[in-house]
Amino acid sequence: MPLKDLNPILHSQLRLKIVSHLMAAEESDFNEVKEITGATSGNISVQIKKLQKVGYVKVEKGFKNNYQHTSLSMTEEGIHAFETYVENLKNYLNLDD
Amino acid sequence: MPLKDLNPILHSQLRLKIVSHLMAAEESDFNEVKEITGATSGNISVQIKKLQKVGYVKVEKGFKNNYQHTSLSMTEEGIHAFETYVENLKNYLNLDD
DNA sequence: ATAATTTGGTTTATTAAATAAACTAGTTTA
DNA sequence: TAAACTAGTTTATTTAATAAACCAAATTAT
Numbered sequence: 199m200p201l202k203d204l205n206p207i208l209h210s211q212l213r214l215k216i217v218s219h220l221m222a223a224e225e226s227d228f229n230e231v232k233e234i235t236g237a238t239s240g241n242i243s244v245q246i247k248k249l250q251k252v253g254y255v256k257v258e259k260g261f262k263n264n265y266q267h268t269s270l271s272m273t274e275e276g277i278h279a280f281e282t283y284v285e286n287l288k289n290y291l292n293l294d295d
Numbered sequence: 296m297p298l299k300d301l302n303p304i305l306h307s308q309l310r311l312k313i314v315s316h317l318m319a320a321e322e323s324d325f326n327e328v329k330e331i332t333g334a335t336s337g338n339i340s341v342q343i344k345k346l347q348k349v350g351y352v353k354v355e356k357g358f359k360n361n362y363q364h365t366s367l368s369m370t371e372e373g374i375h376a377f378e379t380y381v382e383n384l385k386n387y388l389n390l391d392d
Numbered sequence: 393a394t395a396a397t398t399t400g401g402t403t404t405a406t407t408a409a410a411t412a413a414a415c416t417a418g419t420t421t422a
Numbered sequence: 423t424a425a426a427c428t429a430g431t432t433t434a435t436t437t438a439a440t441a442a443a444c445c446a447a448a449t450t451a452t
Contacts, residue, residue: 200331201312211306212410215298218387228430234297241411243431248409259430264419266429284388290315291381293390309439325400338440340402345438356401361448363400 201289207252208283212237213245217280220255220272228268246270254279298386304349305380309334310342314377317352317369325365343367351376 208214215235220226231242246268249255254276258269272280305311312332317323328339343365346352351373355366369377 200333201315204308204311206308206409209306209308210410211301211303214301214387218298218389222389229428232429236297238412239430240413240432244410247431264428266418268430284390287384287388290311291384292315292319293381303438307439329400335441336401337403337442341439344402363447365401 202286204286204290205279205283207248207254208280210245212241213249216242216245216249216270217254217272217276220270221277221280225269225271227270231270249276299383301383301387302376302380304345304351305377307342309338310346313339313342313346313367314351314369314373317367318374318377322366322368324367328367346373 208217212235215237216231219231219234223230228239228242228246231246232239235242237245246255246257250257253273256271256273258271260267260269305314309332312334313328316328316331320327325336325339325343328343329336332339334342343352343354347354350370353368353370355368357364357366
């Protein structure tokens with residue numbers, strides 16, 4: 199079968215780092231994402247918003263030790279999209295099961 | 296260990312399709328790539344040139360049945376880059392060996 | 393013979409995406 | 423109370439992806 203197009207929301211260096219981390223971590227926050235990605239806050243803010251807009255990531259804003267705090271987690275839809283992305287990508291990498 | 300950056304030359308929808316095909320096919324040409332990717336000639340031309348410029352793909356222009364013909368194949372450097380890309384990507388997909 | 397069409401592309405212009413710089417708002421420390 | 427830090431957002435810039443328009447040679451139709 200022909201190679202399927204890769205979900206462009208996930209096929210992005212930074213968003214893939216973020217989602218990969220959230221898939222492994224189950225729950226995380228803005229700062230953790232900043233540390234593991236090494237990206238700038240602005241870039242992360244933009245990409246998180248994009249992931250939220252399509253419903254892949256849940257963004258909860260609140261407070262923690264008087265400071266604003268943004269916690270992040272994958273939605274069911276996001277988990278499913280990631281799994282589909284991985285299956286499609288395997289065909290590119292010749293890692294087919 | 297932290298997630299390594301993915302080689303941006305390979306982490307592109309169309310270029311990954313092209314390279315994936317060339318890795319499997321060993322030898323191919325412009326038209327075959329056009330068929331399997333479904334992309335426009337212009338887009339393929341640009342991406343092939345990019346892959347050639349970094350030394351990942353060998354481009355040989357000649358003639359076949361009186362028509363111009365462009366054959367394509369991976370270079371050693373390209374094969375190595377692809378393999379490294381796959382290894383790095385595995386860490387994103389949680390497919391680690 | 394020559395005009396129209398097809399093959400096999402390249403070049404250039406447009407659109408979209410990634411990224412960082414500059415900014416905002418509140419908190420803590422000197 | 424001013425400086426510095428935390429935790430982000432908004433906006434501007436750079437870069438990349440894509441398609442439209444173009445070019446040249448070969449073929450077919452008139």
